[in-house]
């Protein structure tokens with residue numbers, strides 16, 4: 144069977160150039176992932192909120208165990224792109240399509256207990272934003288990639304996002320860029336929640352004219368900057384509806400990965416950052432469940448579960464040629480990550496002296512002009528220890544995609560993660576734009 148991937152790997156240092164297609168062998172070995180351990184009591188309803196913000200709910204009958212036995216549970220999770228790479232996992236489905244991950248996890252019971260399928264464990268996977276297109280995938284057939292599980296559809300734990308989107312599209316996008324990054328007839332609204340008080344936003348949207356008349360400093364300043372265009376009043380919308388619009392804008396800003404310093408603002412009505420009083424997005428904190436945003440998943444067994452959506456790509460690019468040099472006693476893996484979307488394609492594995500001739504020249508479409516991080520990592524063929532790595536940032540083009548690796552660094556995992564982070568921060572921020580924008 145042919146495996147499709149747009150990345151071909153060239154080995155140099157050998158007599159001839161060889162083209163290799165992607166292989167998914169990595170999934171066959173034990174996955175090393177961050178984890179949190181906790182205990183629950185048998186026969187009691189229990190809700191656990193972990194440091195990593197996962198919420199896990201056990202029903203009294205969820206676990207097949209006796210009396211009031213204490214059960215050890217381990218949650219393995221892969222939430223960051225670099226962790227997915229380090230675990231040598233990927234986000235391609237069984238057909239080779241690229242998917243965007245909303246997080247991967249696996250529940251484990253070291254004591255061997257099993258989940259009662261009639262009383263599944265409910266896991267809420269934390270998310271800074273929720274996306275209605277996400278669905279569940281499980282790593283059933285590890286070699287072929289993630290397969291969509293025939294489970295109930297995912298419930299994003301945030302119901303008014305869709306309503307906010309409808310209201311925004313109906314009332315606002317004639318003047319405000321729907322991609323939120325650019326000024327149009329009205330100012331860009333990306334990350335507006337960071338710069339304006341939420342009560343002010345509701346009042347302003349309902350009746351900005353009255354606020355200007357009353358001499359509200361900010362409203363007057365905005366009017367001075369944008370006149371003669373005046374923002375209409377929306378007093379036909381309720382406060383609840385307007386709040387839903389701003390929740391949608393917040394969610395959408397995170398989804399589009401708009402950075403706080405990215406949206407243009409005029410110096411005269413400077414947008415200063417308002418620190419939110421309840422911060423629900425910080426890592427490592429136990430959060431109140433009321434403002435919780437995430438995906439609700441019912442878990443019946445101990446396999447890897449991935450929250451994903453298939454990326455709809457409309458343009459094909461030529462294969463990216465990745466040059467790696469083989470080294471005795473090592474395995475080289477190449478990962479291609481789209482850092483803004485949490486997409487990881489695991490693309491190649493070579494064990495020196497054990498070449499597979501799995502040729503494939505049929506490329507899978509990538510985005511054109513999309514920044515990617517390509518990492519070549521060398522592992523000890525016996526111990527699977529990460530030995531050295533090199534990462535490169537790259538912006539995909541329609542043709543002539545080529546990357547050379549010849550400058551490996553000795554690796555500890557921290558340096559690896561840091562390199563990944565640095566590369567991501569260096570990447571020019573991109574996203575869809577509104578045509579004819581007037582931003583500076």
Ligand code: HEC
Nearest residue numbers: 314315318328329330348365366369370372373374375377
């Ligand atoms: C007819 C064009 C138009 C429409 C439609 C419109 N706006 Fe505006 N909006 C503006 C203009 C222009 C400004 C700048 C202030 C001014 O001139 O009144 C503005 C300013 C704003 C601001 C202030 C930005 C800041 O820096 O604080 C917010 C928030 C806002 N609009 C939200 C909305 C929302 C939400 C909707 C839909 C319910 C909407 N606007 C519909 C034109 C529009």
